[in-house]
Amino acid sequence: MKINEHIYLIASGKMGFDWTHPSDCNVYLLHSNDELALIDTGTGESVENICQHIEMHGFSLDQVTKIFLTHIHADHAGGAEMLRKKTGAKVFVARDAYTILRDGNEDKIDLTTAKQNGFYPVNYKFTPCKADTLISDGDHFHVGSLTLQAIDTPGHSAYDVSFLVQSVAGHSFLFSGDTVFYDGKISMLYTHDFQLHSLQKSIDKLANYQVDLLLPGHYQPALSNAKHHLKIAQNAFSSMNIPKNIVE
Numbered sequence: 341m342k343i344n345e346h347i348y349l350i351a352s353g354k355m356g357f358d359w360t361h362p363s364d365c366n367v368y369l370l371h372s373n374d375e376l377a378l379i380d381t382g383t384g385e386s387v388e389n390i391c392q393h394i395e396m397h398g399f400s401l402d403q404v405t406k407i408f409l410t411h412i413h414a415d416h417a418g419g420a421e422m423l424r425k426k427t428g429a430k431v432f433v434a435r436d437a438y439t440i441l442r443d444g445n446e447d448k449i450d451l452t453t454a455k456q457n458g459f460y461p462v463n464y465k466f467t468p469c470k471a472d473t474l475i476s477d478g479d480h481f482h483v484g485s486l487t488l489q490a491i492d493t494p495g496h497s498a499y500d501v502s503f504l505v506q507s508v509a510g511h512s513f514l515f516s517g518d519t520v521f522y523d524g525k526i527s528m529l530y531t532h533d534f535q536l537h538s539l540q541k542s543i544d545k546l547a548n549y550q551v552d553l554l555l556p557g558h559y560q561p562a563l564s565n566a567k568h569h570l571k572i573a574q575n576a577f578s579s580m581n582i583p584k585n586i587v588e
């Protein structure tokens with residue numbers, strides 16, 4: 341699904357467009373000057389579909405050179421290893437998440453509990469992935485002529501990263517993972533590393549950037565006026581409330 345000249349949506353589960361495996365997050369493809377990058381990978385149950393969708397847009401898999409993970413919950417990072425093998429891309433993950441992703445420790449990503457509660461099929465297995473590049477706050481990466489700035493945004497989990505991209509045309513895109521969603525919603529979970537106070541600080545940080553498009557990890561993107569959606573969440577916190585949760 342083409343969003344603009346640089347961005348395609350290529351997977352989305354039932355908390356989204358109900359297009360690929362129900363548990364998948366939104367997976368975005370970034371394109372500039374013949375180079376491609378993936379933002380997140382879904383659960384790993386839709387790798388074939390993701391590859392088909394990349395090719396459907398006239399690209400080849402070996403154009404995918406980078407895979408950026410917003411965090412390591414299974415719905416975002418479960419496909420990283422398989423998509424790396426299919427494309428030859430390098431995997432980028434938050435520095436402190438490296439070991440958990442490499443070991444595929446299902447307890448440390450709350451996958452054991454999530455499976456028991458029906459968020460994933462009971463027989464689902466997380467595929468570990470040894471990342472190639474460790475991301476630190478403020479790092480810059482390139483995809484063609486686009487520059488991605490990594491912004492640490494912990495709270496939804498301990499190791500969330502958002503990516504801010506400036507286009508040559510002057511538009512800015514924010515891949516916010518599960519930090520903040522359309523309408524200023526958040527994803528509040530009863531997990532071992534969810535931290536509401538950290539999430540508030542992360543959203544405050546994001547709301548200071550000039551952002552045009554908001555591309556979250558679930559549900560619909562905001563294709564203009566992204567700052568409005570960030571402000572809704574920021575304002576809820578600053579009036580001592582908690583923003584609405586994406587799961588009601």
Ligand SMILES: [Zn+2]
Nearest residue numbers: 411413496518
């Ligand atoms: Zn998550």
